[in-house]
Amino acid sequence: MKITYTAPNRSHHYPYAEALHRAGHLFKLVSGFSRFSPRAGLPSVGDKITRHDLIKNIHLACLKFKVPFPLTSFIDKLSALELDYASYKWANQSDAFIYYRTDGYKTTQRLRKEGSSTLCVMEEVNSHVEFANEILEEEYKSLGLKGRYYKESDYDLRLKTYEISDCILCPSEFVRSSFITKGFSPERLLKVNFGFPAIEIADQVKPVNETFRVLYVGQIHYRKGLRYALEAFKKLKHPKKEFIIVGPSTLVTGLENITVPDGVTFTGSLKGEDLKDQYRNASVFILPSLEEGLALVQGEALAFGLPVLITTNTGGADFIENGREGFIVAPGKTEPLAECLQQMADDKLLLQEMSAAALHTAKTLGSWDIAVEKLIAQLKVLTDGENKTEIKELLI
The missing domain is CATH 3.40.50.2000 (Glycogen Phosphorylase B;)
Incomplete structure (x- = not known):
């Protein structure tokens, strides 16, 4: 043909x-x-x-x-x-x-x-x-x-x-x-x-650290729904929590009228080992998009054994099962994100099971x-x- x-x-x-x-x-x-x-x-x-x-x-x-x-x-x-x-x-x-x-x-x-x-x-x-x-x-x-x-x-x-x-x-x-x-x-x-390009896949389940670190990778654009993730992070009860946001800002970010909570770090764009280090050091990966075709960063997160928290509008539901590699919630809402983050932060065994499932799924991505x-x-x-x-x- x-x-x-x-x-x-x-x-x-x-x-x-x-x-x-x-x-x-x-x-x-x-x-x-x-x-x-x-x-x-x-x-x-x-x-x-x-x-x-x-x-x-x-x-x-x-x-x-x-x-x-x-x-x-x-x-x-x-x-x-x-x-x-x-x-x-x-x-x-x-x-x-x-x-x-x-x-x-x-x-x-x-x-x-x-x-x-x-x-x-x-x-x-x-x-x-x-x-x-x-x-x-x-x-x-x-x-x-x-x-x-x-x-x-x-x-x-x-x-x-x-x-x-x-x-x-x-x-x-x-x-x-x-x-x-x-x-x-x-x-x-x-x-x-x-x-999905050939990616480095971790050889072991991600250990549960004292610091619960949430990672987002992508543009800072209002279509990504980041404001809901930040509000969910603000509600999260944990003695040591961090939210790392990796990516460039756009003209309208969706964060214009909100107060960014303590513990949030904007790194700007990262590549190579700097980006890999963020995946390696994170506890969970979050993608709260309101509209997206198929975000390849989801595959990257799985390859590092990261449990994921995504919405139904990221395309990730084609290879991620709700409750297995992470959670899939409705877009544009704070409460479902907050509830899932709290559950992942509280249940260390669940987090390790999801990490193992993430690694397994990463090996099956086409x-x-x-x-x-x-x-x-x-x-x-x-x-x-x-x-x-x-x-x-x-x-x-």
Whole structure:
């Protein structure tokens, strides 16, 4: 099967492309990732990568020099169009064309008009944009911020792309179910969990220390629900407690109108051994997200034997069982987080059992090669003539 894959950055797209190449299915990777980045190289796929990053580099310059948002946003949209128009040449020769969000909208339109047999698959890494917007707009307003809430700049185009694509590629059941909630037929939805990179897995259950240390790793953004975790930590009764928050701050953090309790440390972004040390020294890992497709940090936490406390909206429920490796609670609420934190702090035996389960689960997490194997199996079913006709009829 020949697959053209269009993606704007490195992120998970590089390992996805590498796994497609190893499996013998990558026809072309159309990349918008800046060639000037020290991480731009991808020798493992040889000449199967083609770069179209001119406008993306202009966009990056706008961000660096703090050009007003309207212009920066407009240039970002142009960079997506640059990728889109460049993709047609390769997508037209492929069995399947997979593209990130709106980066293949125009190409899909053109292929449709021409009656092409290419299966057009839109990759959505978060929940349905309407579904996510409803969650985030409510959260934004509840923060009591004076600024106006803005939808994501590609909001309308994503809705159009959903409709014109043959299928939507979802990284988790949470994302998939959000589309079903919005009326999508299950037949148009592919679910393939992201691959987890090879990670160092601890060789023993995490010991229970005197200090109960909670760890969060990720952006400090209101969509992450950190304010609920901080309120839960404030309620936690323990003689020695700490909350370590690792990650960069964004424009709206969700912490603007709250008092950060004692025992909380913001480290900023960490990498390498500095980040690993935080995992090694933590007692539990918390991810209180309100909306997220599939956060790979959950796999990292499990690999260090960390019991996890996550919400139903992190994608983690695909491989984490409530009460086994940790707890899964509803998003946007303080009390469930507080109750689970208290139980984990009080019950040392439970914490060790969860640590052992976390290590076991970490060893079973699928690689990118397994993810591609599952993807190809689903695509082959869809590219069968009869099945493809059924999908096309769903779009009429």
